[in-house]
Amino acid sequence: MLSARDNELITRVGSGTPIGDLLRLYWIxxxxxxxxxxxxxxxxxxxxxxxxxxxxxxxxxxxxxxxxxxxxxxxxxxxxxxxxxxxxxxxxxxxxxxxxxxxxxxxxxxxxxxxxxxxxxxxxxxxxxxxxxxMGPQNPPPPLPGLEWLDLPEDHLVASKRVQDTNWVQAMEGDVDQSHLSFTHSSLRPAEDPSDDPRIAQIRKLDKHPRFEVVRTRYGTCIGAGRKAPDDQRYWRITQHLMPFHTMTGPYGKEPLRNWRAWVPIDDTTCVVIGVTFQPRRPLTVDERTRVRTPTWSWTIAPEHRAPPTSRAFGRWRSSLGAHNDFGIDRRVQRTETFSGIPEFWAQDAAPQVGMGPIFDRTTERLGTSDLAIIAVRRRLLESARALQDGGVVPGEIFDPACYAVRSDALLLGADESWFEATTERRKAIAGVNPDCA
Ligand code: FES
Ligand SMILES: [Fe+2]
Structure with a gap:
């Protein structure tokens, strides 16, 4: 939980607020x-x-x-x-x-x-x-963060946006929380696991309480979620949170498509998620481009669920699924096909998050061991906001674009291996290299 004061601090983004002033130090x-x-x-x-x-x-x-x-x-x-x-x-x-x-x-x-x-x-x-x-005070502005996709040709990536009617932290916390994968996004038919790999689907089904570990880094927080796997192994999914609003969740399979998202505050109660799916080594194939846009795979709004565009801010990026129609939940599908009964991947996240209200009162939360990463990311944001407010401290990562050249990961390791040490090289974004994932 957060105190009422910290909940205010982390969610208010206007000019002159602690987190609003912090966000203005970063490129958006x-x-x-x-x-x-x-x-x-x-x-x-x-x-x-x-x-x-x-x-x-x-x-x-x-x-x-x-x-x-x-x-x-x-x-x-x-x-x-x-x-x-x-x-x-x-x-x-x-x-x-x-x-x-x-x-x-x-x-x-x-x-x-x-x-x-x-x-x-x-x-x-x-x-x-x-x-x-x-939008900040530094003149000249700092460099752009050194995210690897910024240097890729445009045919290596697919980019999209969507508006969500909640505070930005509330939305971003969904990416930081790997525990919900076994539930929100799961199919009642294991063959349809997002990994597309029956082995991983089985692991996710058998161990629904991953062990969470977090490592504080120069750029933000590196999060490991480890599940028990057969043959005395552990399946680790590694998520990155990069200050202040970037996330990268673990990819799947051979020569995997990688993803990056930014959870950008429109105001206190609305955010726009801007995301890029990319292939570091080559242009995306037609098949990959199609897959990125399918409702069961992707975080982007599928063409059939786009709302008619309007001229309001980000009015091209809203969905016909929303609170007004319960995000299209189908109770029959929920009983027989998918855990949520909600038709699109992103909406499976948005429905519970929007249901919290625009700014959830975090004083009433009951956080468990699976919320370790959420706690770490909030702490980092609050610490940085307070240091700026109280001492004018500008976070060091802003002037260190190279520290943003990192990747998420997913792999099987021996039960006693350290996921953080074992992935030291794999987490570096190296041009032309794209290790296979589990
Ligand atoms: S010219 Fe813009 S308000 Fe007069
Ligand atoms: Fe999710």
Whole structure:
């Protein structure tokens, strides 16, 4: 459980809050490059409780500017994106991606008022088809984290997003918690285990209380969940939590597809999950691309369950499954086919999490031994937020992008082997290398 004070501290993301100020020290992924085109339509964005407008200017640079025009507050969403800037439709003031007011047509030509006005903008960078923003005070901003997929060609990866109507920590905790796999995502037909391997399905079925171990690292927390396996072995799944909101859960099988997700706060009660599934060694095959989009395998919204797109912030990334229709639960399927009866993998997580309410009151929780990783990740976030608030301490990992070049893992080891030592090399992201997993 958390105290009421810590629950407030970890969940409130506005500017001036301890965790909000901490989050603003890190680069934040939020947009796909294809979502904004040169001189094309502006996009509404909302991050950390701030309403913003993204646009790509004539030269191809992405800008992220305050929603309210600095003149009298009209929404720049309605602006004209033309000739290297976004022009407000109310009185024609125009701003470039650096926030400079480059035209003020309703003031006399001889006035220098234009040079005294600027808009709040945040610097953006694009890598591997994803746009990142830095909303913090460091000038220049720190480097991007050295995640391995950022250096891959775009045909090696599939990226998607989805909006969830809960606080971001509540959503992220699902990835940190390996214990729910034996339940939420399990099939009543063992052949349909997400591992696609009857051996692993059997292990998961026989040992439903994995032994959890956590190791504090430079970048965050490395989490091992070990289950008893036949022949005096142990099946370890290794999850990474990278500060502040990145997760990598263990992959499956030979030459596995790897995954990364960021749990980005839209505001206190909504988050957007942005994720990439990738193959480090080669382009994805057609078959792999298809598999990533199937409801039983993937964390992305399957095409048949996408909600019609809207122009609200992240309005392209909502599902027709939600609290209003109980995430499509089918009680017959729950009795006979799957543990949850919920049709899509991501919705099997979202249904219990949204059911907690937008911000769960963690003072009422009863945490057990299987919640060790949740406790460790919360502690790291709270410690960093307090150190920043009390002493102005900026976390070291922000200036050490190489420490983010890590991987998750899944493997069988001898019962007495140390999972952390045995995977020292396998957890390093090495270009062109992709060890098989169990
Ligand atoms: S409100 Fe934007 S130009 Fe007047
Ligand atoms: Fe899950």
């Amino acid at each position: 992924p939020f947009l796909f490059s294809w979502e904004v085109t040169a001189d094309g339509n502006p996009e509404r964005v909302r991050l950390l409780g701030e309403d913003l407008i993204a646009f790509r200017d004539t030269a191809g640079t992405v800008g992220l500017i305050q929603n309210n025009c600095p003149h009298r507050g009209a929404s720049l969403f309605f602006g004209r994106n033309e000739e290297a800037g976004l022009r407000c439709v109310y009185h024609g003031w125009k701003f470039d991606v650096a926030g400079r007011c480059v035209d003020m047509p309703n003031e006399p030509a001889e006035s220098d008022f234009r040079t005294k006005v600027s808009a709040r903008v945040y610097p953006c960078l694009e890598r591997a088809g994803v746009v990142w923003v830095y």
